[in-house]
Every structure is written in structure tokens, then in C-alpha cells.
Amino acid sequence: MKNLITVLFFIIISISASGQRDFEPGYFIDDNDNKLECLIQNEKWLFSPKEVFYKLNESSEVKSFTVKNCKEFKIGDEGVFMRVSGDFPITQSKLKKKELSPDPELSQKTTFVQNIVKGNASLFWFVDNNGIVYLYSKDGGAIKPLLYKKYVLENLIIKENNIFRTQLVKDFECGNQPIIQKTEYRRKSMIKYFEYLNQCSSDKSYVVLERTAKQKANFPVTIKVWAGMQQNNYEAETTNPPTTFSFEDEVVAKFGGELEAFFPYFGYKKASVFLSTQFSKVGNTFVFPSNEANERAFEADYSIIEVSFGGRYYFELAEKSSLFIDLALAANIYSNSIINEITTSNITGSTSTEEIGSSFDDRLGGSFGLGYSYNKRIYLRLGILANQNVLDNSRFIEDKLSRINLSLGYALW
Structure with a gap:
């Protein structure tokens, strides 16, 4: 998981750095009424800009101007x-x-x-x-x-x-x-x-005149795509023989989309509600200790499409940087979860597979998220999902799936 965090950190830095190269033709007029044609960085400001970066051409150094030394500027x-x-x-x-x-x-x-x-x-x-x-x-x-x-x-x-x-x-x-x-x-x-x-x-x-991308209505709506990794821990208790065991934690891919709508009455783009959908797929095997007669293992496979509805609040660190927390109610709208018991005879060498659990849908749960947002465009989120049962009609007395994920999000608008 530490390696995953490191990789995603460098990804977000790379994306942020690439955004810094988004320069477009424009001009600015200084206090002496000198007009300079140049390339200006179009940051699609969330708030009216305080400092603007420019360069004379693609290969020149980046400089800046502010409201203190610029009377007027234009981009594209x-x-x-x-x-x-x-x-x-x-x-x-x-x-x-x-x-x-x-x-x-x-x-x-x-x-x-x-x-x-x-x-x-x-x-x-x-x-x-x-x-x-x-x-x-x-x-x-x-x-x-x-x-x-x-x-x-x-x-x-x-x-x-x-x-x-x-x-x-x-x-x-x-x-x-x-x-x-x-x-x-x-x-x-x-x-x-x-x-x-x-x-x-x-x-x-x-x-x-053309408006900038961030000049939204009083009830701004954004659409995001998410991709990341999820670590799963699955525990179950069997009746024959009476055993409690855990499948090994597995890190798997997780991806989805999100619709987020902001409330204007709680400060500009500070409070929102969101509706998201996420997909993840896991496969794990638990091997029982061998005996003279046979070897036994449980093999778990489950794929889940989950929809979450919740609220999010942003804490501004700077003009473009903010932390956020969110809480949501999550429901499985689709699941395909199966656990098989695999028995291999040490005498005959034969192998038999028996399905001991079936899947179900519509299971409710909860989630908590903590993250960082750059310019309300790039997001890094750590999510924790509440313990949840996976199987119904199984040989298990009780089963429990816990999940933690780290995701990188990008707002399409």
C-alpha cells in the first residue's frame, strides 16, 4: 500500500506539472500603457486571478504579473x-x-x-x-x-x-x-x-464574450472519473470444521465515475452532494493445513458494482488547494460473489470443487473519505468502507469484507 501511495503521488504531481504548460496567446497592458503580446497560462481560475503567469514564447522563462502592475490582460x-x-x-x-x-x-x-x-x-x-x-x-x-x-x-x-x-x-x-x-x-x-x-x-x-470554464451557475455541477487501487480483507467463520480464517489481503484495481453538485449557500464550492458508482473485482484463495487424506482450500471470487450517495465538505488551504472529507451511504446494485471449496485427495490425486456460497444484491453499507483537491480539478482520496457481508445461503456462520482504497480523480468539467 505504501508503494501504491508513492506511485499515485508522483502521478498527481506529473498531471499538475503538465497543467502548468497550458499557455495560450494573449496580451497584457502594464501601468505605463505598454502592451505586450505573449503566451499566458490559462488556469481556468475558480476565483478572479491574483497572479498570472506568462512567457514571451514557448522556450522563454516563465514570469508573472499581478493586479499591482497590470491594467488589463486577455487570453484567447x-x-x-x-x-x-x-x-x-x-x-x-x-x-x-x-x-x-x-x-x-x-x-x-x-x-x-x-x-x-x-x-x-x-x-x-x-x-x-x-x-x-x-x-x-x-x-x-x-x-x-x-x-x-x-x-x-x-x-x-x-x-x-x-x-x-x-x-x-x-x-x-x-x-x-x-x-x-x-x-x-x-x-x-x-x-x-x-x-x-x-x-x-x-x-x-x-x-x-467567451466565458472561462469555472464560471458556473449558482449551483455548479461537476463530473469526475476515478481510478485507483483497493485493498480487501475478507474474514469468514465456517461450521464444518468450526474455523475462523482470513483470506490474504489483496490489492486490486478500482474505477468509476461521480456526479457532484455544490450548494451556493455554504460558501463558493465548499459543500456538495455526490452520486458515484464504483466497480471492483477480487479473487482470493485460503488453504487449510494439509492432512494425510486430502488438501482443502477455499477460493473466493467476487465482483461488485457499488453506488454511493453522500455529502462532501472542502477546507481551503490556499486559492487552489483544499482538503475534503465525505460521508456516504453505499449500496451494491450488482454483485457476483462465489466461494468454492476445493478438495484434493492425497490418495487418488483427484480434485473436486463444490460451490458453498452464492451472491446477492442490494446490501447497504457506509463509507468515509478523506482527500486533497487541486484547483477542484485533480483529486486524491483515501476511502474506507464499512464492514459488509458478501455471501448469503453459504456454509459460513458469518462473513465480513472490509475495504480501504486510494483513488485519483479528475473533473471533466
């Missing part, structure tokens, strides 16, 4: 990132921190914001631990945050203070139309409204 077809300073509303609704006051709580920031809609009416976007903030500008002027807050009344009714609607009505001639009352503080709704503003002002050249 994605919307331009621009430096903005101002009072940003805290929009993330955390149930334990909701206030009775409808007035937005503001936080002063200097940060990069990304352009979503470019035109006479331009829309921008920013995200960090405090939530998603939308910003706007008119005719290329100053970029201003759009104010919003979700709060709770004394009777626990949740309300929204959509101050941004008043801002837009005040600043745009076409703003005060029925569409503004239906506009929500969400990406699709905001884009639709800003498209309307540009169409109303006869701006036929406006564009909706």
Missing part, C-alpha cells in the same frame, strides 16, 4: 480582464451570517474583473469567497459594481435587495422598461438585460 477568445478599484458588495448568502439589514455590506478591493458583454452597455464579472459580483460601464467609462444583497426578515422570510436595478435605470435611457423588473442577479439574466440595453441604443457591434 475569453473576455478581457481589467483592473478595477472600488467597494464591492458581499453577495454570498451564508445562512449563519445573513443579516436583518437590507443594506449591502461593502468590501474595498482592487482586483481583476472579466468582461462578459462588450458594447455601449458593458457587463463585467468578479468572484471570490464573498460571492459573485457583477459590474457595468457605460460608453467605455468607469467600471462600477452593481449592488445586491440577500437578507432575512424576522419571520425568517428570505428577501433580496436589488439595488442594481435602480443603478441601471438611472444610468441608461432604455433602462426603465418592464424587463428590468424580471432581471435577476444571475449571469444569464444579466446578459439578457445588457443585450437589450445595447439593442435599444442601436449598438449592433456589441458582443457576448
Whole structure:
């Protein structure tokens, strides 16, 4: 198992390192308005970037810029990132921190914001631990945050203070139309409204810009694939002769997939529920001590498709690194488990095989996981599954399968 952990450690380091070579054509503008065409590392940031890596060409050294020395940058077809300073509303609704006051709580920031809609009416976007903030500008002027807050009344009714609607009505001639009352503080709704503003002002050249992969809806969903190794320990007690024994631990391959959905009200991508399916197959042999008459052995074969449903919580270590724990209820939706007793006569040399156990499905169990996530893209997880019976209608009084696994996961999106 130690060798397995070492191998998977080097695999995850290699994958992380390969991701560091994902540079795309772009540019950045420094404080002196110098524009530098270069290759910029596209990290598909979970939060608005703080430090961005670039190089002049494929063979040159990697350098970086930050919001302190860069006014604007762009990667490929994605919307331009621009430096903005101002009072940003805290929009993330955390149930334990909701206030009775409808007035937005503001936080002063200097940060990069990304352009979503470019035109006479331009829309921008920013995200960090405090939530998603939308910003706007008119005719290329100053970029201003759009104010919003979700709060709770004394009777626990949740309300929204959509101050941004008043801002837009005040600043745009076409703003005060029925569409503004239906506009929500969400990406699709905001884009639709800003498209309307540009169409109303006869701006036929406006564009909706490409979004980065991490700019998800308020209820982000990811799909992962998992592969790893599992160590199994199978114990059983027989009635004839009365014996308790353990099959030798065996390390086998394990693979599967997972659907994970995040809750927006517990901090951005911190709490989630997941539905996963895993497949594993094991074959073990237990040999009884020989006697003068014969030699006996038990041969166990079982393959299991298991579905787990549970919850997961992430503890952030840094902007891209986090630890997580998860708990799940697991059910075997398919199993093919057989134990054969093999007897070899020392007198005649003949061998006979008798099936002494049959398989069953729909057995419930539990699992616990502890792991590490890099950029919510690469995962390393140690999983422990609760003791579980494997066979029914067998010669055994009791049998028990315990499992521990180490898996490497990758989020497809």
C-alpha cells in the first residue's frame, strides 16, 4: 500500500506539472500603457486571478504579473480582464451570517474583473469567497459594481435587495422598461438585460464574450472519473470444521465515475452532494493445513458494482488547494460473489470443487473519505468502507469484507 501511495503521488504531481504548460496567446497592458503580446497560462481560475503567469514564447522563462502592475490582460477568445478599484458588495448568502439589514455590506478591493458583454452597455464579472459580483460601464467609462444583497426578515422570510436595478435605470435611457423588473442577479439574466440595453441604443457591434470554464451557475455541477487501487480483507467463520480464517489481503484495481453538485449557500464550492458508482473485482484463495487424506482450500471470487450517495465538505488551504472529507451511504446494485471449496485427495490425486456460497444484491453499507483537491480539478482520496457481508445461503456462520482504497480523480468539467 505504501508503494501504491508513492506511485499515485508522483502521478498527481506529473498531471499538475503538465497543467502548468497550458499557455495560450494573449496580451497584457502594464501601468505605463505598454502592451505586450505573449503566451499566458490559462488556469481556468475558480476565483478572479491574483497572479498570472506568462512567457514571451514557448522556450522563454516563465514570469508573472499581478493586479499591482497590470491594467488589463486577455487570453484567447475569453473576455478581457481589467483592473478595477472600488467597494464591492458581499453577495454570498451564508445562512449563519445573513443579516436583518437590507443594506449591502461593502468590501474595498482592487482586483481583476472579466468582461462578459462588450458594447455601449458593458457587463463585467468578479468572484471570490464573498460571492459573485457583477459590474457595468457605460460608453467605455468607469467600471462600477452593481449592488445586491440577500437578507432575512424576522419571520425568517428570505428577501433580496436589488439595488442594481435602480443603478441601471438611472444610468441608461432604455433602462426603465418592464424587463428590468424580471432581471435577476444571475449571469444569464444579466446578459439578457445588457443585450437589450445595447439593442435599444442601436449598438449592433456589441458582443457576448467567451466565458472561462469555472464560471458556473449558482449551483455548479461537476463530473469526475476515478481510478485507483483497493485493498480487501475478507474474514469468514465456517461450521464444518468450526474455523475462523482470513483470506490474504489483496490489492486490486478500482474505477468509476461521480456526479457532484455544490450548494451556493455554504460558501463558493465548499459543500456538495455526490452520486458515484464504483466497480471492483477480487479473487482470493485460503488453504487449510494439509492432512494425510486430502488438501482443502477455499477460493473466493467476487465482483461488485457499488453506488454511493453522500455529502462532501472542502477546507481551503490556499486559492487552489483544499482538503475534503465525505460521508456516504453505499449500496451494491450488482454483485457476483462465489466461494468454492476445493478438495484434493492425497490418495487418488483427484480434485473436486463444490460451490458453498452464492451472491446477492442490494446490501447497504457506509463509507468515509478523506482527500486533497487541486484547483477542484485533480483529486486524491483515501476511502474506507464499512464492514459488509458478501455471501448469503453459504456454509459460513458469518462473513465480513472490509475495504480501504486510494483513488485519483479528475473533473471533466
